[in-house]
Amino acid sequence: MVDTTAVDDGKLNVQERILHAAEELFASSSYSATRISDIAAKAGVNQALVHYYFSTKERLYEAVLERLFQQWESYLQKQSWEDVHPEQMLRQYIEMHFEIKCKIPNLYKIFHKESIDGGQLFNQFASAQWVQDYKEKSEMFKRWKQAGIIDPHANEQVVLFCLWGMMNQFYYRELEALQMITGHAGTKEQLQQEIVEQMVALAQHGILTQLQPRQEQQGAEQKLVQLLVAPSELEELEDELALIEETVAGWNGCRLQLISSPQELLAGNEQQLTLIVTSTHVGELSQQLVTWLHALEQTSALVADRFVGIWTKKGNAAAEHVQQQLEDTINRLGGFAVARPAALTLHGYLHRCAKMSKL
Template structure:
């Protein structure tokens, strides 16, 4: 057999054959369960050639992982979550990571072998991005919990491990096996897409609070009557942020706006079936008088507040605004309504997209 090492072409060919063979055997049998002699046989080289290029089995293992992680990082670094709603981020996270497992099964098989055998080599040579990706997502779930988007009882670390656990049931299976599991015919891509959708729906229904669950197609009314309680400055046309957002709301095709500065009028409109959106502004964190009156009215008529989706926007013109946003969200939630949580730093456009899904239900 040819084992040319005198040219770069020959060197690359031999190295790649060794790496390919080692990757397959490490994934099939684990690091501890794979012998250099087996790698040499599969790569069609002698054992001395492996030691010539890689010095030791551990060094070869390191190079196999480095190559796998290089491909893995290309996918992960190309993903941007900017501007996406929580349910969209969860959907994309599951979709992308499941596709990665299907495309790079050996990386995950090697990881699982180490986890079963209690080895430390995988963690020793894993890409730092592997850990960063995990930490980024756990931090994101923590922020969603603080914002009331994710159920406060969810443990973000257990959640991520559970997501991976679901994926691990399917990524290595062949086409026939997937067909049996899904219960219908289709291409591998179609069957995998169906599995992704099932994992997404299970996660959304178990993680997001009620007002974050995706809408059932066709369940919303054609036109939503929305009463908008304005802050005093906006009523006078002096609150630029509120006026700008009000303009965006007026462009929504299925919203019929009913702006008012009168809390009593807002309550009457709610009794007549209108949905509710509340603007507020503050100097020192105090709750504006008209909102106090609105909350008092809802407290007196608990059926009016029950299961009502409420949009809330406190204009961000001073440090106390963030505190009032959370105070109002808590106040409406205590009354039995569902305040549509606003994530810190969220743009008006993104918040309105969220409200458009839930207001009017």
């Protein structure tokens, strides 16, 4: 495939020279502002040859878009979204689409030019995959919203346009402009990668649910989020515990407290939420958790009317069973076990816990 952003005109045959010239002019001047005579002059041929190969300006426009969309589709086919964590998927989506814009900028320049002009030819000649990709990503975002991964107030279609809008500020800019925007030197690729990181961070912290409820009353007492995890499982659950610690630290007026016995639930009325974090391979429970549950059976008042978040590290059917078993036990004892939908990430589940316990 010819990279139409960097072509030596002298090495192209006549038809390719015409296509390349037309692409550059449509991208810089728009379809309506470009004349066949301009294209012929840029390609170094007479107008008769342009009409010979493409008959009309509209047919030439269609051929230009067809060639650009072939490149666009080849990029799209390289990406697989199977078994990818939502946060990583969002990163990959931004990285891939920004790379496409930077590699074939004329496709997007032509699209934006015609959008401003109010024309309809681009949509008429666009790849069917162009619309399908938009529908698939809209549905993906909608599923994330239903699973609590995205802010429930977000409009998934507007979110997509906002992501593209961020990319549209940068894909066409040259090195000097990128240096001015970022405020320091570097290669074009380095600065584009820095911008990608900024876009990813903004999307994840502005689109993915963040747990930073505001403390409405100044000077309110600090609230406790109590965490039960067996010492024997600390190493296996290291990543989950690090995320929990980081997340709770972002909740204004909250602190995380590691507890080892049910009696510590009596630490004070300010306690709003208890988190049980565990793992299992064949359905087994840690001895500490078994002891803890037995104590609650004996004194159910310790958990009555409390919100309890339960996170069983998943990976097999046994873990699913343990998760449900723990939720049922807490509810039977009079507590409020925060249900965990299958598609919910730990990040999204913590948001659900905070929302339900009004932290």
